[in-house]
Amino acid sequence: MVCLLPLSDMFNFTHIVMLLNFSFHIDAAAKPLVISHNGASGDYPDCTDQAYQKAVADGADVIDCPVQVTKDGIPICMSSIDLMDVTTVATSQFATPAVTITDLKPVPGVFSFNLTWDDISKNLKPMISNPLSKFQLYRNPRNKNAGSFMRLSDFLAFAKDKDLSGIMITVERAAFMAEKLGFGVVDAVIKALDDSGYSKQTAQKVMIQSTNSSVLVKFKQETKYDLVYMIEEDVRDAAPSSLADIKKFASAVSVSTKSIFPTTNQFLTNQTNNLVTSLQSSGLPVYVYLLMNEFVSQPYDFFSDATAQINGYVQGAKVDGVITDFPGTAHRYKLNSCMGKNAPDFMRPAQPGGILSVMDPGAQPPAAAPMPLLTDSDVAEPPLPPVSNTTTASTPSHAALRMKTDASILITLLVLCASLLI
Ligand SMILES: *[C@@H]1O[C@H](CO)[C@@H](O)[C@H](O)[C@H]1NC(C)=O
Ligand SMILES: *[C@@H]1O[C@H](CO)[C@@H](O)[C@H](O)[C@H]1NC(C)=O
Ligand SMILES: *[C@@H]1O[C@H](CO)[C@@H](O)[C@H](O)[C@H]1NC(C)=O
Numbered sequence: 001m002v003c004l005l006p007l008s009d010m011f012n013f014t015h016i017v018m019l020l021n022f023s024f025h026i027d028a029a030a031k032p033l034v035i036s037h038n039g040a041s042g043d044y045p046d047c048t049d050q051a052y053q054k055a056v057a058d059g060a061d062v063i064d065c066p067v068q069v070t071k072d073g074i075p076i077c078m079s080s081i082d083l084m085d086v087t088t089v090a091t092s093q094f095a096t097p098a099v100t101i102t103d104l105k106p107v108p109g110v111f112s113f114n115l116t117w118d119d120i121s122k123n124l125k126p127m128i129s130n131p132l133s134k135f136q137l138y139r140n141p142r143n144k145n146a147g148s149f150m151r152l153s154d155f156l157a158f159a160k161d162k163d164l165s166g167i168m169i170t171v172e173r174a175a176f177m178a179e180k181l182g183f184g185v186v187d188a189v190i191k192a193l194d195d196s197g198y199s200k201q202t203a204q205k206v207m208i209q210s211t212n213s214s215v216l217v218k219f220k221q222e223t224k225y226d227l228v229y230m231i232e233e234d235v236r237d238a239a240p241s242s243l244a245d246i247k248k249f250a251s252a253v254s255v256s257t258k259s260i261f262p263t264t265n266q267f268l269t270n271q272t273n274n275l276v277t278s279l280q281s282s283g284l285p286v287y288v289y290l291l292m293n294e295f296v297s298q299p300y301d302f303f304s305d306a307t308a309q310i311n312g313y314v315q316g317a318k319v320d321g322v323i324t325d326f327p328g329t330a331h332r333y334k335l336n337s338c339m340g341k342n343a344p345d346f347m348r349p350a351q352p353g354g355i356l357s358v359m360d361p362g363a364q365p366p367a368a369a370p371m372p373l374l375t376d377s378d379v380a381e382p383p384l385p386p387v388s389n390t391t392t393a394s395t396p397s398h399a400a401l402r403m404k405t406d407a408s409i410l411i412t413l414l415v416l417c418a419s420l421l422i
């Protein structure tokens with residue numbers, strides 16, 4: 001039985017074998033769905049044109065845009081609402097005054113909504129993310145400030161004609177934006193999708209992801225896009241009532257790596273979490289976040305190897321998709337033919353708790369506490385507040401105006417009812 005890994009130096013050999021062996025096939029559309037995280041953010045600064053170009057070139061199925069807003073009300077793709085995290089703002093004329101907004105961050109920041117799109121695009125440079133800097137591991141310094149920032153409209157125009165199965169737009173802090181900035185982010189995203197023609201095409205799936213169910217509920221009321229609920233905390237399973245709730249507004253779920261394979265001190269424990277099975281048997285595909293290539297990011301059971309880790313999630317846990325800073329690694333994994341019952345030993349997924357079980361009891365790390373169960377109270381959220389009339393933010397959207405009218409009609413009615421009661 002032929003089984004090959006797509007090592008580049010075996011490429012010609014692979015092609016010969018393909019010609020000779022009819023049972024051999026590569027199914028590029030197979031699982032997992034490869035979803036980028038801020039574009040190919042392992043190689044280029046988050047959400048830049050270069051990060052998205054690299055993600056597409058590397059074979060991502062879906063590229064993603066986390067939406068923030070500028071002072072002039074322009075939705076942009078930016079992985080953090082605080083520009084200190086992902087741009088060179090700290091060394092620019094906009095470094096002061098940094099402000100502390102406790103709703104967002106305990107420390108001072110320079111927030112996207114305090115600068116205009118011109119301020120950002122003409123004066124700042126992107127800055128590559130270094131999530132593992134505490135291990136002195138830095139991403140390619142050559143690309144440290146490479147690429148240009150993208151508005152949501154630029155992202156949509158870029159993605160539209162690419163060979164992608166879809167795009168994912170991530171919306172967070174919608175309530176803050178509505179109340180404090182007077183910005184209706186859901187309406188802004190819907191409008192950008194309309195303007196770009198995305199609402200009138202079926203070639204690419206449009207996925208909207210949020211950790212807050214109220215955002216997805218609103219999208220569900222107004223659109224037919226695919227809604228992805230991201231479970232923010234580590235959980236061992238989802239209670240039936242929470243599954244029923246999620247099904248009301250989402251068609252897929254993103255879960256953390258640890259919710260699937262719990263760890264203690266970077267060793268997989270033998271706790272078996274049922275989250276993937278529970279979600280999938282309710283008809284919800286599962287995407288795991290967040291995968292990286294840096295060797296310190298994978299538990300030892302995966303040999304500190306990114307491909308072994310992907311294999312663990314795909315063959316071991318049977319996830320439907322992976323959300324990754326390095327879409328190229330996940331795409332390359334998909335090209336292998338070493339899956340299924342003919343898989344050789346080296347492709348067997350790691351057994352959770354395997355290393356711990358052979359470790360001297362005295363050397364074992366403390367047992368990890370069991371993770372909580374996701375319940376319907378974790379999922380339920382109050383509806384999004386109406387978009388406020390603030391003078392700091394840009395022109396209010398139509399929806400904002402509509403809601404204001406709705407609110408004033410409501411108040412009139414209440415006053416009327418009250419006067420009737422008296
Ligand atoms: C930043 O924006 C917020 C909300 O619009 C506003 O309250 C605050 O004063 C702004 N801060 C600066 C330094 O511009
Ligand atoms: C899991 O591991 C712990 C110690 O690490 C051990 O006591 C327990 O028996 C193991 N459970 C199973 C089901 O293997
Ligand atoms: C989710 O959004 C609602 C408004 O719809 C807000 O009240 C709530 O605090 C948000 N939840 C979290 C965890 O941010």
Ligand SMILES: *[C@@H]1O[C@H](CO)[C@@H](O)[C@H](O)[C@H]1NC(C)=O
Pocket residue numbers: 389390391
């Ligand atoms: C918003 O409020 C300001 C005063 O706070 C007012 O001058 C302005 O007319 C209001 N705008 C709308 C659209 O109601």
